[in-house]
Amino acid sequence: MELLAPVGNLAGLNAALDAGADAVYVGLKDDTNARRFAGLNFTPSELAQAAQQCRQRGRLLYVAINTFPQPGQEQRWHRAVDAAAEAGVSAVIMADPGLLGYAAKRHPKLERHLSVQASAANLPSLALYQQAFGITRAVLPRVLDIEQIERIAADSPVELEVFASGSLCVMAEGRCQLSTWVSGQSPNSGGACSPAAQVQWRETEQGREIRLGGALLDRVPAGAPGGYPTVCKGRYQVAGSQSHPISAPCSLSTLPLLPRLARAGITALKLEGRQRSPHYSATITQVWRQALDRLASDGESYRMDPAWQQQLRKLSEGQSLTTGPYLAGWQ
Template identity: 50%
Template sequence: MPPDTIPELVCPAGSLTALKTAVDHGADCVYIGFRDNTNARNFAGLNFDRAAAHEGLRYAHAAGKQVFVALNTNPPDAGWPRWQEAVDLAADLGADAVILSDPGLMQYAAQRHPHLRLHLSVQGSATNYEAINFYRQQFGVRRAVLPRVLSLAQVEHVRQHTEVDIEIFGFGSLCVMVEGRCALSSYVTGDSPNTSGVCSPARAVHWKQTPAGLESRLNEVLIDRYAAHENASYPTLCKGRFNVGEASYYAIEEPASLNTLELIPEFFRIGISAIKIEGRQRSPAYVAQVTRVWRQAIDACRANRNHYSIKPVWMDTLNSVAEGQQHTLGAYHRPWK
């Protein structure tokens, strides 16, 4: 049995402030994006221009931490130069890795910047070791972020059959998790994460308080109506309540957050290289709260894996920032698998 791997804690940052917050609160790595549709969190005013990315890298490296740049949307033919320039910029700035999903962009990065470390994005949608090993052979990919569709046993199986580092999601908002293959929002807005870096572009989102409740609409399509006591969710199509037959319910998925604190000892045992926290769209306050909890939890497991237990305050903190009414182990927990 191989010795325990201590997973790196990979935290999100949508701003320089969030990056510094993540570093200060115990992240080993921070992932960021540039200010355009080259990444899957393309929101107004979010993300890093050259100067902010430069300062972020300086700050993280001074603390001995790493910065990854997500360039994980699919470049259209007409937009190819923008994606190329983004790879060049990441390499030029000294990013520790780029997180890519498009094979063409991987080839460009591998040829143009042979020393730039490549990570396969969750948007690459590689769920088996053959696919991951293919990316390694073709482009020298060093790490793969697994889509949130595999059970823990399946994650372990993948891990055992590849030399590529495995990064998994540990915490954050869930969607229907057909990552890299989801075009659901395109039916309503014409945009999808793969093409525009957003599934619910803010220009198409409208909230309105009505006598019947708070309505969320996406391009005028009613997504949900919340009663006064109900928690609200991100206005994505997959998390809406719809009339099906006689009933009105979450016909695709009920909003929920992934929370895998209890699986940390298993992640150590399996040999997971990194645990990723979702939420580049969130503010520094979220980054601080979540990073602090996960740092403490990983350190507690490292100190004594056999006596690791979850502190109630960790759960309380994570539940307080979570989307939806519930948290879940997601696909990791499938006892019938």
């Protein structure tokens, strides 16, 4: 399986390639991708540099152009696709049908991957995107369990990529009403579930309050670490007791499921976290490189090294890991 690492800038690119990524994915420095943070992402000339470095090292470079174009401003998204094609990247990752159509017509040789933001979660949907826009790969939503993934993979008309590690999302991605309701901004077109300008940490007599857009998402003892706030991972009072009723603040790790994902015929394992640091990209890539190399050498007798989970835990939300929906069986 291909190891696909997240990269936020040129320093992160080198870190991920040195750590053993087979492929990396990046975004441009504008609102055409769903990770829009200050200081993150690539200008068109940096993208061309990145593409050259990847080619020289025999790795693949994908560009996420996965936000939905604003009415009347589609040209900005078209220019992003043109910039990716001119840079000579390996594929573009998109969700909007109009944009997929533009890319298919204008740059037919440029591979098109269906973004998770399209939320395609069944075979007829994948077949439709393949027939209409010639997609060669789809990223499956992070809400499917392993049996559903296996069923889709058995007959999929396109390569499949799944999230292997990183933050989880419990919504039809990009269409999160939780986040929009509190921040007034779409996580897809706004580029973040929790816009930085609306995040507040405030010390109070009751402890440190963590707020988004004024809404209280959690309160922790003074000095205790509090994760980056997202509405879905907030701690709320429900029926008289406090809990994380929507989603626990922990990160996905499918390390225990690697042999099963390989048997299912999954093409690529995506590591989440383009918004994180080069150190993060390097560390998770190293861990997953070791795991995939172990799987290649040991096959069915693959055993996960607890030290790998230990390393991932240090980088994860809430310092804890989960197999999330893969084994939840709640659908």
